[in-house]
Amino acid sequence: MGKLTVRVTGRNIDVGEALRGKIQNELQAGIARYVTRDGEAIVTLDKQRHLYHVEAIVHLDSGITLEANGEASEPHGAFAAALEKIETRVRRYKRRLKDHHARHHSPMPREEAQYNVIEPAEMDDGADGQDETAVAGPAVIAETKAVIRTMAVATAVMQLELGEAPVVMFRNPRSGSLNVVYRRLDGNIGWIEPATGVSG
Numbered sequence: 001m002g003k004l005t006v007r008v009t010g011r012n013i014d015v016g017e018a019l020r021g022k023i024q025n026e027l028q029a030g031i032a033r034y035v036t037r038d039g040e041a042i043v044t045l046d047k048q049r050h051l052y053h054v055e056a057i058v059h060l061d062s063g064i065t066l067e068a069n070g071e072a073s074e075p076h077g078a079f080a081a082a083l084e085k086i087e088t089r090v091r092r093y094k095r096r097l098k099d100h101h102a103r104h105h106s107p108m109p110r111e112e113a114q115y116n117v118i119e120p121a122e123m124d125d126g127a128d129g130q131d132e133t134a135v136a137g138p139a140v141i142a143e144t145k146a147v148i149r150t151m152a153v154a155t156a157v158m159q160l161e162l163g164e165a166p167v168v169m170f171r172n173p174r175s176g177s178l179n180v181v182y183r184r185l186d187g188n189i190g191w192i193e194p195a196t197g198v199s200g
Helices: 017-032 075-092 094-103 153-162
Strands: 003-010 039-048 051-060 065-072 109-120 140-150 167-171 178-183 189-192
Touching: 003 017, 017 051, 017 075, 065 153, 065 178, 075 094, 075 167, 094 153, 109 178, 140 189, 153 167, 153 178, 153 189
Parallel strands: 003 039, 140 167
Antiparallel strands: 039 051, 051 065, 109 140, 167 178, 178 189
16 A cells, blocks of 8 residues: 655645644545555645635656646635545546556656746837737746656646646657647647657
8 A cells, every 4th residue: 555645735824733634634545545656745725815725736656646626615625626636537547547557667757847937017019019018918927847757648648637737748758859748629639749850
């Protein structure tokens, strides 16, 4: 039986020991029903006005990451919503996870990359006559680190469907290049791979 280490943190909310322990126990039990892997989980509670928001991220030693969000008028209800999503995804992909674990007895190779998300606060006054004071959207500048793992395309697709991120970047072991799988607006999954000879 694997051991899942769960860390519970709060934003705009003081997470009491009783709630912390309940979340840890329920998440450990929920994952253990389907996956016997060691892992680490981070559960973040946030309160915005009258709603509580929970983000749960579970990193398994196999390299697979489960992600889910939940929202409710009270904190445990928000966590329960997130846990239900995680359990549903694990049940749905249990066989594929088992096959993956059988093929990969050690964690998938990984590397860290820094990424930035930038949205301009103002439109530049260019030749098109745009007013330089016109606001294009809120100024958002986020700097963080992402983990890029080496995995097969099928595994990357499974990872995309197990999480809530719109894209998964990974290193394709066949070509050694960086690839991307993403959710298309039509409900299908897109796969981007550099053309032969293009450096990843």
